[in-house]
Amino acid sequence: xxxxxxxxxxxxxxxxxxxxxxxxxxxxxxxxxxxxxxxxxxxxxxxxxxxxxxxxxxxxxxxxxxxxxxxxxxxxxxxxxxxxxxxxxxxxxxxxxxxxxxxxxxxxxxxxxxxxxxxxxxxxxxxxxxxxxxxxxxxxxxxxxxxxxxxxxxxxxxxxxxxxxxxxxxxxxxxxxxxxxxxxxxxxxxxxxxxxxxxxxxxxxxxxxxxxxxxxxxxxxxxxxxxxxxxxxxxxxxxxxxxxxxxxxxxxxxxxxxxxxxxxxxxxxxxxxxxxxxxxxxxxxxxxxxxxxxxxxxxxxxxxxxxxxxxxxxxxxxxxxxxxxxxxxxxxxxxxxxxxxxx
Amino acid sequence: xxxxxxxxxxxxxxxxxxxxxxxxxxxxxxxxxxxxxxxxxxxxxxxxxxxxxxxxxxxxxxxxxxxxxxxxxxxxxxxxxxxxxxxxxxxxxxxxxxxxxxxxxxxxxxxxxxxxxxxxxxxxxxxxxxxxxxxxxxxxxxxxxxxxxxxxxxxxxxxxxxxxxxxxxxxxxxxxxxxxxxxxxxxxxxxxxxxxxxxxxxxxxxxxxxxxxxxxxxxxxxxxxxxxxxxxxxxxxxxxxxxxxxxxxxxxx
Amino acid sequence: xxxxxxxxxxxxxxxxxxxxxxxxxxxxxxxxxxxxxxxxxxxxxxxxxxxxxxxxxxxxxxxxxxxxxxxxxxxxxxxxxxxxxxxxxxxxxxxxxxxxxxxxxxxxxxxxxxxxxxxxxxxxxxxxxxxxxxxxxxxxxxxxxxxxxxxxxxxxxxxxxxxxxxxxxxxxxxxxxxxxxxxxxxxxxxxxxxxxxxxxxxxxxxxxxxxxxxxxxxxxxxxxxxxxxxxxxxxxxxxxxxxxxxxxxxxxxxxxxxxxxxxxxxxxxxxxxx
Numbered sequence: 001x002x003x004x005x006x007x008x009x010x011x012x013x014x015x016x017x018x019x020x021x022x023x024x025x026x027x028x029x030x031x032x033x034x035x036x037x038x039x040x041x042x043x044x045x046x047x048x049x050x051x052x053x054x055x056x057x058x059x060x061x062x063x064x065x066x067x068x069x070x071x072x073x074x075x076x077x078x079x080x081x082x083x084x085x086x087x088x089x090x091x092x093x094x095x096x097x098x099x100x101x102x103x104x105x106x107x108x109x110x111x112x113x114x115x116x117x118x119x120x121x122x123x124x125x126x127x128x129x130x131x132x133x134x135x136x137x138x139x140x141x142x143x144x145x146x147x148x149x150x151x152x153x154x155x156x157x158x159x160x161x162x163x164x165x166x167x168x169x170x171x172x173x174x175x176x177x178x179x180x181x182x183x184x185x186x187x188x189x190x191x192x193x194x195x196x197x198x199x200x201x202x203x204x205x206x207x208x209x210x211x212x213x214x215x216x217x218x219x220x221x222x223x224x225x226x227x228x229x230x231x232x233x234x235x236x237x238x239x240x241x242x243x244x245x246x247x248x249x250x251x252x253x254x255x256x257x258x259x260x261x262x263x264x265x266x267x268x269x270x271x272x273x274x275x276x277x278x279x280x281x282x283x284x285x286x287x288x289x290x291x292x293x294x295x296x297x298x299x300x301x302x303x304x305x306x307x308x309x310x311x312x313x314x315x316x317x318x319x320x321x322x323x324x325x326x327x328x329x330x331x332x333x334x335x336x337x338x339x340x341x342x343x
Numbered sequence: 344x345x346x347x348x349x350x351x352x353x354x355x356x357x358x359x360x361x362x363x364x365x366x367x368x369x370x371x372x373x374x375x376x377x378x379x380x381x382x383x384x385x386x387x388x389x390x391x392x393x394x395x396x397x398x399x400x401x402x403x404x405x406x407x408x409x410x411x412x413x414x415x416x417x418x419x420x421x422x423x424x425x426x427x428x429x430x431x432x433x434x435x436x437x438x439x440x441x442x443x444x445x446x447x448x449x450x451x452x453x454x455x456x457x458x459x460x461x462x463x464x465x466x467x468x469x470x471x472x473x474x475x476x477x478x479x480x481x482x483x484x485x486x487x488x489x490x491x492x493x494x495x496x497x498x499x500x501x502x503x504x505x506x507x508x509x510x511x512x513x514x515x516x517x518x519x520x521x522x523x524x525x526x527x528x529x530x531x532x533x534x535x536x537x538x539x540x541x542x543x544x545x546x547x548x549x550x551x552x553x554x555x556x557x558x559x560x561x562x563x564x565x566x567x568x569x570x571x572x573x574x575x576x577x578x579x580x581x582x583x584x585x586x587x588x589x590x591x592x593x594x595x596x
Numbered sequence: 597x598x599x600x601x602x603x604x605x606x607x608x609x610x611x612x613x614x615x616x617x618x619x620x621x622x623x624x625x626x627x628x629x630x631x632x633x634x635x636x637x638x639x640x641x642x643x644x645x646x647x648x649x650x651x652x653x654x655x656x657x658x659x660x661x662x663x664x665x666x667x668x669x670x671x672x673x674x675x676x677x678x679x680x681x682x683x684x685x686x687x688x689x690x691x692x693x694x695x696x697x698x699x700x701x702x703x704x705x706x707x708x709x710x711x712x713x714x715x716x717x718x719x720x721x722x723x724x725x726x727x728x729x730x731x732x733x734x735x736x737x738x739x740x741x742x743x744x745x746x747x748x749x750x751x752x753x754x755x756x757x758x759x760x761x762x763x764x765x766x767x768x769x770x771x772x773x774x775x776x777x778x779x780x781x782x783x784x785x786x787x788x789x790x791x792x793x794x795x796x797x798x799x800x801x802x803x804x805x806x807x808x809x810x811x812x813x814x815x816x817x818x819x820x821x822x823x824x825x826x827x828x829x830x831x832x833x834x835x836x837x838x839x840x841x842x843x844x845x846x847x848x849x850x851x852x853x854x855x856x857x858x859x860x861x862x863x864x865x866x867x868x869x870x
Contacts, residue, residue: 049499049500050499050500069499070499070500071499071500071503071504075500076500076501077496077497077500079496079497081491081493083491083494083496083497084494085494085497085498085512086491086494086516087515087516096498096501096503096511097501097502100501100503100507101502144497145500145501148501148502344680345680345683345684348677348680349677349680349681349692352673352677352696352753353695353696355750356696356699356750356753356754359707359710359713359714359750360699360702362710363706363709363713366713414605415606415609416606418602418605418606419602419603419606419607421602422600422601422602422603422604422606423603426600428603432603432607435607435610435611435615436606436610438610438614438615439610439614441807441855441859442614443807443808443810443848443852443855444811444813445811445813445828445831445832445848446618446621446811446848446851446852447614447617449621449835449841449844449845449848450614450617450620450621450848451613451617452835453617453620453624453841454613454616454617454620470613472609472613473614476609476610477610480606534702534703534704534705536705536814537813537814541835553703556703556705557705557814560818561817568709572703572709572710575702575703575706576702576703576706579701579702579703580698580701580702582701583698583701587694
C-alpha cells in the first residue's frame with residue numbers, strides 16, 4: 001500500500017504539487033490523469049525519487065521512503081522516451097538492474113530469458129535499441145523494470161507516442177502484465193481514454209491538486225465538479241437563466257425540477273450527449289426542440305450538433321448511424337430529469 | 344567548370360606542401376636549381392641531436408597536457424551537459440578557444456613572472472592545458488547531443504549509483520568524443536609555437552620542436568628544415584587518417 | 597543529480613591560468629614601464645593615448661586592413677569552392693572536404709615557411725617565371741603586405757570552405773530550383789537566393805579569418821619580414837625587446853576589445869537572420 005501524505009513541491013514560487021494526499025492499494029492499476037502542467041509528472045518523479053518533495057512523506061508498506069534515493073527505492077520508472085541504453089543489447093538492457101543487485105550470472109540469465117518470453121521479445125534479445133520498433137522498445141523498457149520486481153511500477157505516458165492500433169494492443173498487454181506480475185502500476189497520462197480503459201482507479205489532477213479520485217465508472221457517471229465533467233467524456237453544459245428553490249430555468253423559461261439534495265446555487269446543469277435521446281424513454285422526461293446544425297460521422301455512431309431554445313451554445317447529441325436525419329431539420333429531444341447533473 | 348576551379352584550389356593548397364617535399368630530396372637544397380635526387384638531408388636530420396631533444400620535449404608536453412586536459416575537459420563537458428550551465432561557465436569554457444594566442448602568451452608570462460615561478464617544460468604544460476581543456480570540452484559536448492538524458496536517471500532507477508552510472512553508461516557513450524578531443528588536443532599542443540615560446544623560459548632544455556623550427560626559419564635556414572617539414576607534414580597526415588578510421592564508425596551516429 | 601562539482605576542476609584551471617593572467621595584463625595596461633624594464637605602479641591612461649599616436653595607430657589600421665583583405669579574399673575564393681563541392685555526389689563530397697581540410701592539420705610554421713620558399717626572390721615562383729621568360733628580374737613578393745595576405749588566406753581557407761559548405765548543404769535544393777523555374781538566371785539565383793540563405797556560414801567564415809588574422813603573429817613575422825607590420829608583431833616586441841610590458845598590455849587589451857566587438861557583431865547578424 002502506498003501512502004502519500006501532504007506532498008508539496010515548488011519550482012520557483014509556483015506549486016507544482018500542493019498538499020496532496022493519496023492512498024493506493026496493493027496490486028492496483030492506478031492512473032494519474034490531468035491536463036499538461038497539472039503536476040502529475042512531478043508527482044511521479046517525487047514518488048520515484050528524482051525530485052525531493054518540499055513537504056510531505058511517502059510510505060510504501062508502512063516504510064517511510066521519503067528520503068531514499070532512486071537507487072534504493074522499491075520503485076521503478078518506465079520513461080516516456082523509454083531511455084534504453086543505446087550501447088547495450090536488449091538482453092543487457094534488461095539484465096542491468098539485476099547486475100546492480102549483484103545476483104549471480106546464472107540467475108540473471110535465467111530471469112532475463114523468462115521475462116523476454118513473457119514480454120514477447122524472443123528473437124530480439126541481441127538487437128540494439130536503434131534496431132527496434134517503438135512497441136518493441138516499450139516492451140524492453142517494461143521488462144527492464146519488471147524483472148526487478150518492484151513494489152510499484154511507475155509509467156510516464158506509456159501510450160502517448162504510439163499509433164492507434166499499437167495503442168490498443170499495448171493497452172491489453174499492459175493490463176495482462178499487471179495482473180500477471182501482480183505489481184501496483186501507477187500510470188501518468190493526459191489521455192482520458194487510456195486512463196478509463198486501463199485503471200482500476202483514477203485520480204484527476206489540476207494545478208497541483210487532486211480534484212477527484214474514483215473508479216472509471218464513478219468518475220464518468222458522477223463527475224463532482226465542472227472541471228472533471230468537462231475533462232472526462234463529453235458534456236453539454238447549460239447555464240441557468242434563473243433559479244429558485246424548486247426549479248432550474250433554461251433560456252426559454254422551460255425548467256427542470258431540482259432534486260432535494262441540490263448543490264447550493266448551481267450555476268450550470270450538465271448532461272452527457274448519450275443521455276439526450278431522440279425518442280422519449282424512461283421517467284420524468286424533459287422535452288425540448290432544436291435544429292440540426294451539423295452531422296459528424298464517426299462510423300458506428302454519429303454526433304449531431306444541435307442549436308436549441310434552451311441554450312445559446314450548440315448541444316452535442318449521439319445517434320446511431322442508421323438514423324435518417326437531414327441538416328437544418330427540426331427535431332425533438334428527450335432526456336430524463338435524473339440525467340442532469342448540477343454544478 | 345566546377346572541376347577546373349576545384350583543381351586550381353587544390354593546387355593552391357597543395358603546391359606549397361609538395362614543393363617542400365620535393366625540396367627535401369633536392370641535393371642542392373635550394374629551390375633555384377635541381378641538383379639531383381638525394382636523401383642526404385634526411386641523413387643529416389637524423390644526426391641532429393637538437394632536433395631529437397626538441398621532439399622529445401614536444402611529445403612530453405603534448406602527452407601530459409593532453410592527459411590533464413582530457414580529464415578536465417571531459418568533466419567540464421559532463422558538468423555542462425548533465426546539469427544546466429550558466430553564462431559564466433559557458434563563457435569560461437569558450438574564451439580559451441578564441442583568445443589570440445599572443446595575448447594568452449604574454450598574459451601567462453606576466454602571471455608566471457609575478458609569481459616568480461621558474462619557467463620550463465612544466466610551465467608550457469600548464470599553459471597548454473588551458474586551451475586544450477576548452478577544445479576537449481567542446482568536442483565531448485557534441486557527443487551529448489545524441490544522448491537521451493533520461494538514460495542517466497534510468498540507470499539510477501535500476502540501482503546504479505553515481506560511479507557505476509558513469510563507468511557503465513555515460514563514459515562508453517561519450518568515449519568517441521573523448522578520443523577525438525584528445526587527438527585534437529595532442530595535435531594542437533604538438534604544433535603550438537607562441538605560447539610555448541613565451542612560457543618556456545631561457546635554457547635549451549625546454550625548447551619544443553615548433554620553437555626550434557621557428558628559430559631555424561628565422562635565423563638559419565638549412566635544407567635540413569625541408570626534410571624536417573616533410574616528416575612533420577606526413578606525420579600529421581597519418582594521424583588524421585588514423586583518427587578518421589578509428590573514430591569514423593562511432594562518431595557518425 | 598551529479599553535483600556541479602564536475603565543472604570545478606576545469607573552471608578553476610582556466611580561471612587560474614587564463615582569467616587571472618588576463619586580469620593582470622588588464623591592470624598592467626594602466627601602469628608604466630619602469631627605468632630598468634620593470635613596472636612603475638602609477639595609474640594612468642598614458643599607454644592608451646600613446647597607442648593612438650600615428651606610429652602605432654598606423655599599425656592598428658594596417659592590421660585591420662590586412663585582416664579585412666584576407667577575410668574578403670578567403671570568402672571570395674572559398675564560396676565558389678564550397679558551392680562546386682555541393683554539386684558532386686555526396687560520397688565524393690566527403691572525400692573532397694577531407695582533402696580541403698588536410699593541410700590545416702599540418703604545422704602552421706611549416707605551412708607559412710613553404711610560402712617563403714615559393715615567394716622568395718630566388719624562390720620557386722620567380723624562378724619559374726624567369727625560366728619561362730615572362731619576366732627578367734625577380735618580382736619582389738616576399739616581405740610585403742601581399743605575402744602576408746597570401747599566407748593568411750592559405751592558412752584559413754579550408755575553414756572558410758567548410759563553414760560555407762555547412763551552410764550550403766543545409767539549404768533546400770528545391771529553393772534553387774524554384775528560383776530557376778520562376779525565371780531567375782544564374783547570377784540572379786546566386787545573389788538573391790543562395791547567398792542570403794547561407795549568410796551565417798559566410799559571416800562565420802569571414803569573421804573567423806578576420807579575428808585570427810588581426811591577432812596573428814607568425815604570418816606577418818615570417819612573411820612580412822620582421823618589421824612591425826601588425827599588432828601581433830608590436831606586442832611581441834614590447835614584451836621581448838622593448839621590455840615595455842604595460843604598453844604591450846594595453847595593445848593586447850585593444851586587440852581583445854576589437855575581437856570581442858566583432859564576435860558581438862556576428863551574433864547580432866546571426867540573431868537577425870533568425
